Each structure stands twice: as structure tokens, then as C-alpha cells.
Amino acid sequence: MAKLDPKIPAGPLQEKWVNHKFNMKLVNPANKRKYDIIIVGSGLAGASAAASLGELGYKVKVFTYNDSPRRAHSIAAQGGINAAKNYQNDGDSIYRLFFDTIKGGDFRAREANVYRLAEVSNSIIDQCVAQGVPFAREYGGMLDNRSFGGAQVSRTFYARGQTGQQLLLGAYSALMRQVHLGNVEIFTRREMIDLVTIDNQAKGIVVRNMVDGLIEKYSAHAVVLATGGYSNVFFLSTNAMNCNTTAIWRAHKKGAFFANPCFTQIHPTCLPIHGEGQSKLTLMSESLRNDGRIWVSKLKKDMREPNDIPEEERDYYLERKYPSFGNLSPRDISSRSAKEVVDEGRGAKGGEAVYLDFKDAINRLGKHVIEERYGNLFEIYETITGENPYNVPMKIYPAPHYTMGGLWVDYNLMSTIPGLFILGEANFSDHGANRLGASALMQGLADGYFVAPYTIGDYLASAKPKKESLDHPAFDTVKKENEELIGKLLSIKGKQTVDDIHKKLGRIMWNKVGMGRNEKGLNEAIKEITDLRDEFWKDVNVVGTDKDINQCLERAGRLIDYLELGELMARDALARNESCGGHFREEYQTPEGEALRNDEEYAYVAAWEYKSLGSWELNKEALIYENVKLATRSYK
Amino acid sequence: MTENKINLLVKVWRQPSTNSVGSFVDYKISVSPDSSFLEMLDEINNDLEKKNLEPIAFESDCREGICGTCGLVINGQPHGPIPKIATCQLHMRNFKDGDTVWVEPFRAKAFQVMKDLIVERSGLDKIIAAGGYISVNTGSIPDANAIPISKEISSAAMDAAACIGCGACVAACKNASAMLFVSAKVSQLALLPQGQPERTRRVQNMVKVMDELGFGSCSNTYACEAECPKGISVKNIARLNREFIIANMKSDNIEA
Numbered sequence: 039m040a041k042l043d044p045k046i047p048a049g050p051l052q053e054k055w056v057n058h059k060f061n062m063k064l065v066n067p068a069n070k071r072k073y074d075i076i077i078v079g080s081g082l083a084g085a086s087a088a089a090s091l092g093e094l095g096y097k098v099k100v101f102t103y104n105d106s107p108r109r110a111h112s113i114a115a116q117g118g119i120n121a122a123k124n125y126q127n128d129g130d131s132i133y134r135l136f137f138d139t140i141k142g143g144d145f146r147a148r149e150a151n152v153y154r155l156a157e158v159s160n161s162i163i164d165q166c167v168a169q170g171v172p173f174a175r176e177y178g179g180m181l182d183n184r185s186f187g188g189a190q191v192s193r194t195f196y197a198r199g200q201t202g203q204q205l206l207l208g209a210y211s212a213l214m215r216q217v218h219l220g221n222v223e224i225f226t227r228r229e230m231i232d233l234v235t236i237d238n239q240a241k242g243i244v245v246r247n248m249v250d251g252l253i254e255k256y257s258a259h260a261v262v263l264a265t266g267g268y269s270n271v272f273f274l275s276t277n278a279m280n281c282n283t284t285a286i287w288r289a290h291k292k293g294a295f296f297a298n299p300c301f302t303q304i305h306p307t308c309l310p311i312h313g314e315g316q317s318k319l320t321l322m323s324e325s326l327r328n329d330g331r332i333w334v335s336k337l338k339k340d341m342r343e344p345n346d347i348p349e350e351e352r353d354y355y356l357e358r359k360y361p362s363f364g365n366l367s368p369r370d371i372s373s374r375s376a377k378e379v380v381d382e383g384r385g386a387k388g389g390e391a392v393y394l395d396f397k398d399a400i401n402r403l404g405k406h407v408i409e410e411r412y413g414n415l416f417e418i419y420e421t422i423t424g425e426n427p428y429n430v431p432m433k434i435y436p437a438p439h440y441t442m443g444g445l446w447v448d449y450n451l452m453s454t455i456p457g458l459f460i461l462g463e464a465n466f467s468d469h470g471a472n473r474l475g476a477s478a479l480m481q482g483l484a485d486g487y488f489v490a491p492y493t494i495g496d497y498l499a500s501a502k503p504k505k506e507s508l509d510h511p512a513f514d515t516v517k518k519e520n521e522e523l524i525g526k527l528l529s530i531k532g533k534q535t536v537d538d539i540h541k542k543l544g545r546i547m548w549n550k551v552g553m554g555r556n557e558k559g560l561n562e563a564i565k566e567i568t569d570l571r572d573e574f575w576k577d578v579n580v581v582g583t584d585k586d587i588n589q590c591l592e593r594a595g596r597l598i599d600y601l602e603l604g605e606l607m608a609r610d611a612l613a614r615n616e617s618c619g620g621h622f623r624e625e626y627q628t629p630e631g632e633a634l635r636n637d638e639e640y641a642y643v644a645a646w647e648y649k650s651l652g653s654w655e656l657n658k659e660a661l662i663y664e665n666v667k668l669a670t671r672s673y674k
Numbered sequence: 675m676t677e678n679k680i681n682l683l684v685k686v687w688r689q690p691s692t693n694s695v696g697s698f699v700d701y702k703i704s705v706s707p708d709s710s711f712l713e714m715l716d717e718i719n720n721d722l723e724k725k726n727l728e729p730i731a732f733e734s735d736c737r738e739g740i741c742g743t744c745g746l747v748i749n750g751q752p753h754g755p756i757p758k759i760a761t762c763q764l765h766m767r768n769f770k771d772g773d774t775v776w777v778e779p780f781r782a783k784a785f786q787v788m789k790d791l792i793v794e795r796s797g798l799d800k801i802i803a804a805g806g807y808i809s810v811n812t813g814s815i816p817d818a819n820a821i822p823i824s825k826e827i828s829s830a831a832m833d834a835a836a837c838i839g840c841g842a843c844v845a846a847c848k849n850a851s852a853m854l855f856v857s858a859k860v861s862q863l864a865l866l867p868q869g870q871p872e873r874t875r876r877v878q879n880m881v882k883v884m885d886e887l888g889f890g891s892c893s894n895t896y897a898c899e900a901e902c903p904k905g906i907s908v909k910n911i912a913r914l915n916r917e918f919i920i921a922n923m924k925s926d927n928i929e930a
């Protein structure tokens with residue numbers, strides 16, 4: 039236990055963050071410019087942290103594998119961002135947002151972190167409005183809200199179906215202002231491939247310049263990873279093509295514990311798979327569930343067109359099973375319910391899809407209202423599928439979307455490696471075993487704007503870390519290791535392409551470490567993944583050289599890490615003999631088929647310590663609930 | 675889901691590096707009409723890799739039309755033949771069996787080809803860095819509802835803010851002008867009350883950097899609007915011109 043000190047401040051929940059901020063050591067304004075901070079990733083968490091740290095006067099370097107920081111995958115978030123403003127006078131409060139998030143996460147998140155998240159949520163909205171983010175408004179000029187899954191209040195702020203884009207562009211503009219002022223330097227087309235630690239402290243990173251192939255070294259007083267999630271381990275997910283786990287995985291192998299890797303979110307409203315050539319899956323915002331009704335036929339293998347199926351032969355299964363929350367039930371429950379009806383053979387035309395129908399909403403509100411609310415989403419749907427959702431119900435199916443697991447961090451968002459901070463989706467901290475809709479944007483910006491700028495300052499002021507020279511042998515050792523790794527990849531010259539092997543991994547993960555998991559399947563998955571790893575190192579063909587732009591090499595490098603992470607996800611799922619949130623172990627369910635948690639034995643964070651390839655030690659951080667009573671989650 | 679595949683001849687621009695000479699290379703492909711255009715290129719690449727040949731270098735990320743990474747000129751049109759979508763949203767059902775399809779990178783003086791279909795677009799970031807923001811530091815901000823903003827204004831700002839920064843407007847313009855891109859950001863911030871304090875200097879600084887980077891002038895052909903995947907209106911360019919003129923009239927900064 040001693041290895042994991044979450045450093046939760048003492049005192050009542052409501053006072054922890056306030057007191058903690060007061061007790062922090064400060065860096066004198068004139069001294070801030072003497073500190074260098076590396077930030078990897080330019081999404082909501084990375085860009086907001088970089089801008090805020092730059093404003094404070096630190097010298098910040100931002101790294102992104104994209105051609106511009108504005109491309110980060112936060113940009114694709116559609117639906118909205120939660121905050122406890124209670125503008126709708128519907129009974130919202132910081133405590134309610136905290137409670138909903140803890141409950142939504144199926145009581146597997148840390149109370150103190152989640153409370154802080156709810157506490158700073160309101161400042162995020164203020165900040166974004168001040169930056170010129172054009173949130174939706176009412177005719178009176180006030181901000182509009184909508185509802186999201188897992189909540190009975192309207193607390194979601196949105197900018198049409200492009201909330202992530204607008205929030206990211208807000209953070210990006212703040213970042214570019216700091217670039218202009220000379221406080222932040224941006225390194226585009228660089229992929230972090232390793233962390234450099236000296237005496238177990240984070241001292242810098244090694245990156246591959248994706249244009250000329252050179253391996254570059256950078257040194258700093260502190261390193262921040264804000265590199266997102268790892269859903270692409272499934273090959274098909276809603277993540278962008280380049281999203282990867284390399285930065286956090288290689289930091290994991292350098293000593294950062296990986297927490298709850300099996301907690302992955304399968305999003306209920308994505309477009310179904312069209313065929314073998316599918317490269318990724320497209321999400322349809324959960325906000326659609328405000329007005330769309332989800333149903334399937336009551337009959338098996340019903341091949342009729344959806345509009346030909348009469349009302350009495352439709353099963354609105356979420357409304358039937360969960361009357362209080364209905365179509366707005368949380369994501370894990372909605373996804374599992376969709377899988378159940380499809381497994382029964384009642385999917386749309388017998389296939390892997392369910393209907394999301396707007397007929398009633400159009401009749402009730404008029405087409406123009408639906409168009410105003412979801413117009414761009416309907417257009418996206420029609421572009422991809424060739425069907426018009428104003429006339430024909432949408433077809434949707436769950437897909438891997440978000441990873442609640444990530445590198446373990448303490449209350450200060452620092453990993454088990456001193457000086458290494460993890461923000462946003464890359465850490466494990468706030469969503470427990472299931473994330474509520476519109477909470478990812480909230481967490482990314484909370485970490486970046488309002489938490490890390492304080493806690494990193496405190497680290498610099500109290501630990502007084504030294505910046506190491508790039509001539510230190512540790513940098514060259516790590517550089518050389520990675521050059522050799524790349525050389526090895528290029529020399530295999532096997533028969534399979536990188537994507538061939540990635541697709542194989544994806545199938546193992548989806549079938550055995552996906553929506554439903556069991557002991558037998560997980561043991562098989564571990565064996566299959568380790569075999570596939572051997573196959574990769576014998577039979578992959580990485581075309582081209584390491585001297586210029588080589589996307590094949592980029593993908594191969596990322597796949598190495600997925601092939602290792604996939605095994606850990608399966609091991610974590612196997613070790614957690616309970617069902618909670620997105621982790622559904624088929625052996626542990628109630629007679630009604632709901633997740634059966636085991637708080638006696640599993641109310642802990644599983645933090646895995648890397649020993650060697652295929653070998654980890656499990657460390658447990660007990661989750662102590664002082665304010666919330668652990669209860670069976672019910673949305674009935 | 676359609677089973678019938680369509681057969682195409684795809685002519686792709688291949689160029690090993692910025693300073694090398696490029697040319698079109700032919701590829702034959704049989705593809706599902708439900709596939710996206712980029713998935714079609716993925717399939718060509720997978721075949722090339724199997725033959726130990728270098729895959730076509732092209733960029734994409736979100737594949738949902740929002741990140742602005744992808745951008746190809748397809749049959750002479752940036753982002754292809756269908757209006758108001760990005761390359762990644764173009765689906766093969768829009769092509770017929772037997773078609774020949776030409777694929778090229780965005781071409782503009784300010785966008786150098788790096789390899790095959792990948793171009794360098796960092797100029798757009800430099801223009802934003804020159805003033806495409808409201809100068810507020812994190813924290814100490816009034817409540818979000820302290821300033822009411824009418825639905826019309828907020829909606830017009832959102833129309834402009836929808837720009838994804840892909841650069842198709844530049845590629846579509848015969849002068850390689852970035853006016854639509856610049857005008858979208860200038861409009862968004864000029865419309866909003868938060869943007870007023872820096873209204874004058876913002877437009878001046880952004881236009882100055884745009885000119886310095888070698889982007890051309892606007893000659894009102896509206897090709898940019900026609901090819902914009904987000905349908906950003908040329909009205910924004912009119913607003914930019916007005917903002918620029920007013921800024922220069924108000925400015926104390928007199929240049930000879």
C-alpha cells in the first residue's frame with residue numbers, strides 16, 4: 039500500500055481543494071521563467087494546461103504528432119460539457135454533479151478528485167465564454183442547456199453538435215496567444231516515443247521527428263502527458279486514426295503505474311460496421327437520445343423496413359427496462375442492452391444494429407426544431423449511410439469510445455514517477471468504471487486550466503527538481519534504445535501488414551475483452567495476444583525507411599504498445615471478479631442481468647506496476663467513501 | 675449494405691519529398707460503395723504494403739469531417755465532388771463503376787508538398803497566433819451569463835467559428851488566398867462582445883501576417899465558399915474587408 043499515496047488533503051470534502059490550494063508552495067513570479075515544462079498532447083487538457091502555464095510565466099514546450107495543435111481528437115466531441123451552474127433552476131448543485139459522476143462511475147472513482155472536478159466545472163464555462171466560445175443561447179441571451187445520460191437535470195452546455203471543436207479552438211487560441219508572446223514553443227509532427235527518467239524522476243522525453251525521422255531529446259523540470267485514451271487497441275473505435283497509447287505506455291514501462299486498464303467505455307450510439315474495409319467507427323452524439331427513441335422489433339429476424347413495423351410490435355427496451363431514465367440511461371447500460379437484443383436476434387433486420395427513431399419528436403416539436411438541435415448530426419449520418427434520418431430511423435450500434443483507465447495519478451495528477459503529470463483521458467482519475475456523457479470535456483479542461491497549473495507549481499516549489507543537461511547519458515541511452523527498436527522493426531520484412539495484425543488484435547479485444555467478459559475468454563485472450571505479439575515480431579512488414587515521412591513505421595510503433603497493453607487489459611479484467619460500469623463480467627450479474635458489484639473485495643483502484651514484458655505486480659489503492667453511501671446503481 | 679463492388683482507376687500524385695519531381699501513378703481498385711474515399715486509399719495501401727511497396731502518404735485523423743487534417747484534391751476539386759463535406763466524409767457510392775479518379779495534394783504557394791499528398795499548412799497557425807484570440811488569462815472571469823448575447827449574434831458567430839482550418843479555401847483559390855479562413859476567425863470575434871477590445875488590432879495583425887506568408891489576394895470568385903467543407907460564407911470576407919478598412923481609419927498607426 040505504501041507505494042500508492044493518493045495524497046488526498048484532509049478535511050471536509052467541500053474544503054479539500056480550497057485548503058490544499060492555500061497550503062501549496064508558490065513559485066515567485068520572477069522565478070517561473072526559469073522552469074521548463076514539457077507538455078505532450080495538444081487536446082483540451084494539453085492545450086489548456088500549456089496556455090495557463092504559459093500565462094503564469096513558465097517556459098512551456100508542447101509536442102503533437104499532428105501538423106497543428108488544433109487537430110487533437112478533443113475536436114471531435116459533439117454533445118457538450120457539463121457544469122453545475124444550475125442556470126435552469128432544476129435543482130443542480132456542485133454536490134449533485136459530484137454525486138451523479140460518482141454514481142455514474144459505479145462507485146469506482148476517488149471522491150476527492152470527483153468533487154474537485156464538479157467544483158471547478160463552473161469556472162470552465164466562464165473561462166470558455168470569455169474566450170469567445172459560441173455556446174448555444176436562448177432568445178433572452180442566456181446560455182442554453184440540455185440533458186445527457188445519467189442525469190436528471192439539464193446541465194450540459196453545447197455549441198451545436200460541435201462542442202469539442204469550439205472548446206478546443208478556445209484552448210488552442212489561448213495557446214497560440216502564448217506562442218505569440220514567446221512563453222510556449224510548439225513542436226508539431228513529433229511523436230513522443232519515450233520518457234527519460236533519472237533517479238526515478240521525470241527529466242525529459244525522446245521524440246521521433248516524423249518529417250526527417252531523427253530522434254530528438256528534450257529536457258525539462260517537469261513532464262506532462264495529455265495524450266488521450268487507448269480505444270484504438272480495438273482497431274475499430276470512435277477515436278481518430280492517430281490516437282495511440284505510446285506516450286503513456288512507454289512511461290508505464292519506465293515506472294508509471296497503469297490504473298484500471300480494463301475500464302473501457304463502449305458508446306451506445308455509433309454507426310454500425312459496413313464491412314472489412316472499415317477504418318474507424320463514427321459516433322453519433324449521445325445528445326440525440328434526448329429526442330430519439332431507441333427500439334427494436336419484438337420479433338426475431340424481423341426483415342421488414344423499420345417504418346413498416348407497427349407501434350405495437352416495437353420494443354422500446356430502454357424505456358421498458360429503465361422507466362426513470364429511459365433513453366437517457368448511462369452509456370454502459372445502454373450499450374449492454376443493445377448487445378442483449380442483438381444477441382437475441384432482434385437487431386435491425388436481424389443485424390448488429392438497433393433503431394434510433396425521431397418520428398415522435400418530429401411530430402411533437404416540428405422538423406425545424408429537430409433540425410436546429412441536431413441538423414449537422416443528421417447530415418453526417420446521411421453522408422455516411424446514404425439514408426435520411428428525418429424519414430427513416432437511424433441505425434446505431436455500440437463501439438469502443440473512451441477509456442476510463444489510464445496512468446495512475448495522485449490528487450495532484452502526478453503519476454508514480456515524480457515530476458510526471460498525467461492529464462485528461464490519459465489518467466484514470468475521475469470517471470471510475472464508467473464516464474457520463476459530457477464529462478470528458480469537463481475533465482480535460484478542469485485538469486488543464488484549473489488543477490495542473492496549481493499542482494505543478496507546488497511540485498516545482500517544494501521538490502525543487504533540477505533540469506538535467508541533454509548530455510546526461512540517460513538521454514543517449516534512451517535515444518539509442520529507440521533507434522535500435524526502429525531498426526529492428528524495419529528489418530523484419532515479414533508477410534503481414536501492420537493493419538492485418540492490428541485487425542487481428544482488435545477482434546480478440548472486441549470479442550473477449552469487450553462488452554461482455556468471462557474468465558475463459560479472458561484467459562484465451564491473454565494467450566492469443568501473446569501469440570499475436572510473437573507473430574508481429576516475426577512476420578510484420580514495415581515498408582520504407584526511417585529517414586523520412588513513414589506512416590507505416592508510425593503505425594507499427596504504436597501497434598507494439600497495443601499488443602502489450604491489450605494483454606494488461608485482459609489481465610486486469612480477469613483480476614476484477616465483479617461487474618462494474620463498463621466492466622461486465624458475465625459470471626457476476628443479478629438475476630435481471632444487471633452488473634453485480636462486489637464492494638467488499640473490489641472497492642479499489644487496480645494500479646499495475648510493470649516488471650517485464652508479460653509480468654506486472656498489482657498494487658491496490660483502497661477507495662474510501664466518506665460522503666457517498668455505496669449503493670447498487672439503479673436507473674429504474 | 676451493398677455487396678456490389680465498383681472498379682476504379684485511381685491516378686494518385688506521388689512525390690517522394692518537397693524537392694523531388696512528382697507524377698501521377700495508376701492504381702486499380704475494386705471497392706465497396708459503402709467505403710469512404712480514405713478507406714479506399716487504405717485498401718490500396720494495404721495492397722502496396724503486401725507487395726513491399728511504399729504506401730501512398732496522406733493525412734487524416736478524425737475521419738468525421740471536423741479535425742481538418744485530411745484534404746485532397748479529387749478530380750480537380752478540394753475535398754472532392756460533393757459540396758460541404760471533408761475528404762474523409764466522401765463515400766464511394768458517389769462514384770460509378772469504371773470511373774477514373776484523379777487524386778492530388780492541395781496546391782498553393784504557402785502549402786509546400788512534403789510527400790505524396792501531404793502538405794505543410796503551418797501558415798494557418800501563424801495567422802491565428804498573430805491575433806486570432808481574445809486575450810484573457812485563465813481565472814478571474816465574470817460569470818458566463820453576466821453578458822447576455824442575443825441568439826442571432828451568437829448563432830452568426832458560431833457559423834463563422836465552424837471553420838476546421840483545413841485550407842481547402844486556399845487550395846480552391848486561383849490566388850491561393852487565405853481570406854476565407856482569416857475572415858471566419860475575425861468575424862467570430864468581431865461579432866461577439868468579448869471580442870470588442872481587440873477588434874482593431876486583431877484584424878490588422880492577422881491580415882499583416884497573412885500577407886507576409888505569401889497567401890494571395892481575394893478577387894471575389896467565391897471558389898473558396900464553394901469548396902469549403904463547412905459552408906463558411908463569403909459574407910465573412912465582406913465583413914473582414916469592412917473590419918480592415920474601419921481598423922485602418924481608426925488606427926493611430928499611420929503608415930506612409
